[in-house]
Amino acid sequence: MVSAEGLRRGDRKTESMLSFEDEERPIGVQLFDDSPDAIADAAQIAQDRGFDIIDINLGCPARKVVRKGAGARLLRNPERAARLVETAIEAVNISVSVKMRSGWDEPEEIYLELIPILADIGVDFITLHPRTRESMFRGKSDWNKIRLAVKVSKVPVVGNGDIRTGRDAKRMLDETGCSGVMIGRASLGYPWIFREVSDAISGRITDNRPSEEERLRVCEDYIRELIDFYGERKGIFLARKHIIWFTKGLPGAKIIRERVFNARNSSEVFGILDQRKAESVAG
Ligand SMILES: Cc1cc2nc3c(=O)[nH]c(=O)nc-3n(C[C@H](O)[C@H](O)[C@H](O)COP(=O)(O)O)c2cc1C
Structure with missing residues (x-):
């Protein structure tokens, strides 16, 4: 998610978020803002950079985003939300999609009214995370709302929320009739989730879980890329949480976490991972 205003101003940090490799296609960029002019300019910049899809954020619950009238705050102002999306569609000739929550809070749920409006305007698809802004990540993603969204939408709906396994993804598709799933x-x-989803959808019954060694190897490659991209200081800072996620559930995960937390540079981080890899091969 990048700030449309930041992109339009040529902000360096925002710009750096636009880099991608051709092998990642089809690739989209998600914009947030409350100003149609900023969205139009940013959408054109993104199109010129070669993106395939512009996604407009109508769901981010973060205070610094809603305070500016953007993200989930737009669900309280559906006319403005529709105008933003329409402006983006008019500004570019690539796909425009929307990612939204169901509403600001329970009494103000608006997805069933807003989705047909967005579809009429010409949005290519809509991703629904059926929680309200007020509920943040609490409670459950109510997949019944995805089913209702599919009913009122003439464009494809992508369902989102609480998919943990390939089987969950298949169940969401079957129960709601949605056209695709989004996984956060x-x-x-655990990038292997996408292989699991693909196996589950195509009916392959596999027990294709990555070995401990593969998890550690992919983790190491990923950390290397983080450090290459962000530099040593920020790379290490970000690496800590990714290592915690990659090693979750592995024997000795707690010790790795403690050691990585105290690591002062990238060679110490890679040393910790190498040692754990050697143990996993030996063990
Ligand atoms: C670390 C993190 C970053 C996220 N960033 C974005 C974002 O930039 N744009 C967006 O639309 N949603 C973002 N989300 C929300 C997810 O897209 C998704 O709606 C939500 O996590 C529910 O799906 P899940 O249960 O599969 O995680 C983010 C979620 C997490 C946990």
């Missing part, structure tokens, strides 16, 4: 938290430190 279950992918943190």
Whole structure:
């Protein structure tokens, strides 16, 4: 998610978030803002950079985003939300999609009214995370709301929320009729979730879980790329939480966590991972 205003101003940090490799296609960039002009300019910049999809954020619950009238705050102002999306569609000739929550809070749930409006405007698909802004990540993602969204939408709906396994993804598709699924938290430190989903959807019954050694090897590659991209200081800072996610559930995860937390540079971090890899091969 990048700030449309930041992109339009040429902010360096925002710009750096736009880099991607061709092998990642089809690739989208998600914009947040409350200003149609900023969204239009940023959408054009993203199109010029070669993105395939512009996604407009109508769901971010973070205080610093809603305070600016953007993200989930737009669910309280559906006319403005619709205008933002329409402006983006008019500004570019690539796909435009929306990611939204169900409403600001329970009494103000608006997804069933807003989705048909967005579809009429010409949005290509809509991703629904059926929680309200007020509920943040509490409670359960109510998949019945995804089913209702599919009913009122003439464009594909992507379902989101609480998918933890390939089987969950298959169940969401079957129970709601949604056209695709989006996965957030279950992918943190576990990119194999996407293979599991693909296996479950295509009916392959596999027990294709990565070995301990593979998890540690992919973790190490990932940390190397983080440090290459962000530099030593920020790379190490970000690496800590990714290592915690990648090693979750492995024997000795707590010790790795403590040691990584105290590591002062990248060679210490890689040393800790190498030692753990050697133990896993030996063990
Ligand atoms: C660390 C983190 C970062 C996220 N960043 C974004 C974001 O930039 N844009 C967005 O639309 N949703 C974002 N989300 C929300 C997820 O897309 C998703 O709606 C939510 O996590 C529920 O799905 P899940 O149960 O699969 O995690 C983020 C979630 C997490 C945990």
